Amino acid sequence: MPDPVTTQGQHIFLLWRWAWVAALATGGVVWGLIFYAAFRFRRRSDDEVPVQTRYNLPLEIFYTIAPIIMVVVFFVHTERTQNAIRANIPDPPVTVYVVGQQWTWTFNYMPGGEIHTPGNQVLYSVGEAGNPPTLVLPVGETVEFKLHSPDVIHDFGVPGFLEKEDVIPGPAIDDNHFQVKPIVTGTFKGKCYELCGVYHSRMLFNVKIVTEAEFQAYLQQLQAQGNVAAQPLLGGSQSQTQAGLGSGSEGGSE
Template sequence: MPEIVTVQGEHILQLWQGAWIAALVTGVITWALIIGVPIWFRRRSDDEVPVQTRYNLPIEIFYTIFPVIMVIAFFSHTVRVQNVALEMVDDPDVVVEVVGQKWSWTFNYPDTEAAGGKNVFVSGTGEDIPQLVIPVDKTIEFDLYSPDVIHNFGIPAFAMRMDVVPGNDNAYQVTPTETGVFDGKCYELCGAYHSRMLFTVKVVTEAEYEAYLEKLAADPDHVSDEPVKGGVYSENLINHDEEGHE
């Protein structure tokens, strides 16, 4: 497992580790019974048939009740962690509109306005992998939007990912606890260049974040009239096409 660097991801990691420990304990007991029984109760001589047991009520009650208890334990912990991981506060510190498009990512920063109230964004391609910059120790909301097919926005070091579904805008929030650069990618097989849908997330201090956005807002390549919903690459294609017709 990568080192987990979000508040929410810590809970997910603990659930994963706890589930593995419980499953391994169950596995060791089960394997011991499977392998042990034919050794302990084997037929030792032709004269002596081993004890034949049927209808052992205590054992039957045990192996009915105990798995039910295990399922309840797994289920309740899963629900508890899922509630933590999917909890949404009403006033996140930063909102990023994440667009998963064939075949890269676009990050709009709706909290920030460039001169004239314009939108600030970063968009990538398969060759030019985009970077998302967010501040540390803040609650970050990712609003997920797809103009084409289902993608999945995931960052292993955050222990979080979620489908980006056209027509059904998902969202999740994370609170990064450490600065650094982390890899992310599309986790839903979405087409020919799915494997190129990579991105990086750079978690920085709040001052660095403010400075970064200021720089973006001053760069014409990262400013648009409306939020960019389909990537710069496809927009350029459309523009070229329109110019060709004029």
């Protein structure tokens, strides 16, 4: 299991770890009973037949109640973890509109919140198949990802986040979304987790978690490069199109 790099990932890691502890403990009890029964009630001679028991009511009750209790415990902890990682805050400081398409990613940095994009414009970074883009995020700030696809279902995931989300085709600007709060700086890998076509394996991207000052400097760099748009780039026949907003005119500076 990768080390979690977000607050939400820490909750997922704890659920994963203790689920394995419970599973191994249960497996140890079951294996112990199997070996005990195989040894204790083994046939000791050709003439001796072990005692044959048709049923044992206390054991039958135990075998029924114990799994139900285990399922309830797993459900409660899973529900608690899900509520923790889905406890989205309104108006997060950073919003990134993620577009997954065959076979690359576009990251639109949206204006608003405590961290504003320069000029309150949409700033974007576009990758190409074989040339992964980089998603830059500020440490210690809640980031909301809005996910969109102009073609088929993709899946946006970062192993360090310990979670992923489907990228569903559709015209709505608020498709699937989730929030994370990075807690460490560094460079991490991301990829598409849904088989989406012949070049699925090339749908990669990098994630850089940096300080707030470095994040602001990166946004200014995007603006200086001309990666500016009035609305998010929603993909299409080319990476830099707004297919979801009209006829799919090229360029992001419109």
